[in-house]
Amino acid sequence: MTTNESNAHIHPQPKSSLVLGLVGLTLVVVGPFVYVLLLDVPIMRSTGLPAFLLMGLGVCLSAWAVLRDGRKKIKGMLAANVVLTLTFAYAMFGYAQLPSGRGIVVGQIAPSFALSDSQGRTVELLDQATRGPTLLVFYRGYW
């Protein structure tokens, strides 16, 4: 026991730094998946909070690993983590951003239309709306 402990002190710990780096990398990779799993929770969906927490922790761990052990392999992990995190941030706040300030606003009269459904039946908005509240859900489509 005592010998092991003192050995650990004498030798640097290449293995544990590697593990630390790998744990960091895993957290960064898992982050976006956790984000997708939690899409139903509004605050998480719009801020990406859980993903950024995990990814931030991952970057910190791999940075710590580099401080302990400056081998190329471990530096590479830190670099990969930083790149992945920045890519995710860009995907979320850059690429995925939609044009804003568009669309009909509250108080306007909804333009009438007649469209066919998947069965070829025509639905007229005015005809429908006079019966009760109508919710239009526009979606991007299926591909």
Place this chain on the structure above:
Amino acid sequence: MSELRGLGEVNDELKRQGGRLLAISTDPPVRTKKVVEKNRLEYPVLCDVDKTVIQAYGIVHEGAGPGGADIALPANILIDKNAEVVWTHIASNIVDRLSPDEVLAQAKEFGSALE
């Protein structure tokens, strides 16, 4: 497309108030039919193939569809009996969707305001 799942309850609530939910995309009927069948949707899913409706509602996302086609911005628009818009939610990014519960709460709130 995933936002269409779980909206059955919202449709039921609107029906209780005499109304209905209508889903709309620029997909052709063939693809829309797949969406309806795959998700077993019980409300009409309409095909704005020539994009006149998304233009009229000001929610065109230019060139964002397959092959650079114009598609709809994800949007929820609630309309009252006089065809007046009473509530809207237009997505700010491609994953910004309301959960079915949030939409349901809105439909219920509107219903109770009428009573």
